[in-house]
Amino acid sequence: MTTLRRVFSLPEFKTISLVAGKxxxxxxITGVNVTESDDLAEFFRQNELIVTTGINMANDLTKLMNMVETAYQRNACGMVINTGPYIPYIPESIVSFADQMAFPLFRMPWEYRVADFLKLSVQFLMTVQNKPMNRDxxxxxILFNPDFNDEDMKTELAKRGFENETTYAIVVCELPNHVKHQESIMKILDKSLNDHYERTLSTVFKNQYIVLVDTFNQGVPHPSFSKIVQDVYQRLEQLDFTTLPLIAKGENYTYISDVKKSYDEALKVIQLNRKHARYQIYSYQDLGAYKLILGARDHRTIDKYHHDVLGKLYQYDKSNETDYVSFLRIYLEEDGRTTNISRKKFIHRNTVLYKIKKIESILNMKLDHNFTKTTLTLAFMIEDLRM
Incomplete structure (x- = not known):
């Protein structure tokens, strides 16, 4: 991975100036996209640098503004505007928008050929992206080649200090787009993991920082993984991080062939935390009943259970534009406490009681029965794990 700062520090780009979004x-930055129409904005990809001469905009600066806004919305990393006969200048409204959104906007003089910029920037990105990361x-x-040779990987891991008789687990951390933040997060996570695990090995894949940890404790118990994560969060908060990354760990496995399973489990925990951060579950081991659902071999039975329990309520909401499904979830989360539900939904207690009766009528269930609560909770747990 590399950054706009590194790309535009190249001496070949010294005539290109940053005019906004510093x-x-x-x-x-992961790629470069030359486009000449705001109608093609749907093809913008995350972390791409957008380049345009405006040749198809017919001097319509409104279209240029639309292109800049769309590029920002689609998480492009920035934009280069080749000023000249088609875009004589960059309007102040666009400069102001880019500054407000911290969206880098560059002015490239007409004399600088787009083809030259494209060739040089792509060559640089390919050089950086093909440079192997240390030990990754x-x-x-192990994770992404289904045909890897088990004995070869054992040999490679042994070179890095992993014993043959050990246990492995995968830790995954979702990284933000900001490279400086990525570096801080990886450094702090490395420090915390190395404090508690004998050996680690890491790699970066897309927006994930992935760490293989040696979980064999040699008689010394490891702290709970949630404690490790809380330690990472505490250190990040000291650096004024307002948004904390999602971090999760899969199960421990003895065989290298099962490491991919640990990775998939960590992703499931992240998926759950994305929906329900308040659960503060960071390890697959701590998923509780969710593990029973994930371990079920017949997914059709699981899907049928969810439909049988909640299907009627979903259909009623769709036909009548009501919100009984979301209300029911809150009812279960608050264990039926009407005062709490009323406060959370900003509705009168009598409305809460009415909705309870209505749901009981639709589902033909008594919501205050423990068996009913368990049945409904399990259906919502199935929903939580759907992608």
Whole structure:
């Protein structure tokens, strides 16, 4: 990965100037997209640098503004405007928008050929992206090559200090787009993991920082993984991080062939935390009843259970534009306490009681029965794990 700052520090680009959005100069860049129409904005990809001469805009600066806004909305890393006969100048409204959103906006003089910029920037990105990261090929091979040679990987891991008689687990951390933040997060997570695990091995894949940890404790118990995560969060908060990354750990496994399973489990925990951060579950081991659902081999039975329990309520909401499904989830979360539900939904207690009766009528269930609560909770747990 590399940043806009690194790309535009190349001496070949010295005539290209940053005119707005300087606060975002450390955004990650993964590609370059030359486009000449705001109608093609749907093809913009995350972390791409958008380049345009405006040849198809017929001097319509409204279309240019639309392109800039769409590029920002689609998480492009920035935009280069080749000023000249088609875009004589960059309007102040666009400069103001880019500054406000910390969206880097560059002015490239007409004399600088777009083809030259494209060639040089793409060559640089390919050089950076093909540069191997320290020791990461082993973990990437284990996780993403289904045909990896087990004995070869054992040999490679042994070179890195992993004993043959050990247990492995995967830790996944979702990284933000800002490269400086990525570096801080990886450094702090590495520190915390190395404090508690004998050996680690890491790689970066897309927006994930992935760490293989040696979980064999040699008689010394490891702290709970939630404690490790809380330690990471505490350190990040001291650096004024307002948004904390999602971090999760899969189960421990003895065989290298099961490491991919640990990775998939960590992703499931992240998926659950994205929906329900308040659960504060960071380890697959702590998923409780969710593990029973994930371990079920017949997914059709699981899906049928969800439909049988909640299907009627979903259909009623769809036909009558009501919100009984979301209300029911809150009812279960608050264990039927009407005062809490009333406060959470900003509705009168009598309305709460009416909705309870209505749901009981639709589902033909008594909501205050423990068996009913368990049945409904399990259906919502199935829903939580759907992608």
């Amino acid at each position: 606060e975002g100069i450390d955004r990650t 090929f082993v973990l990437s091979e």
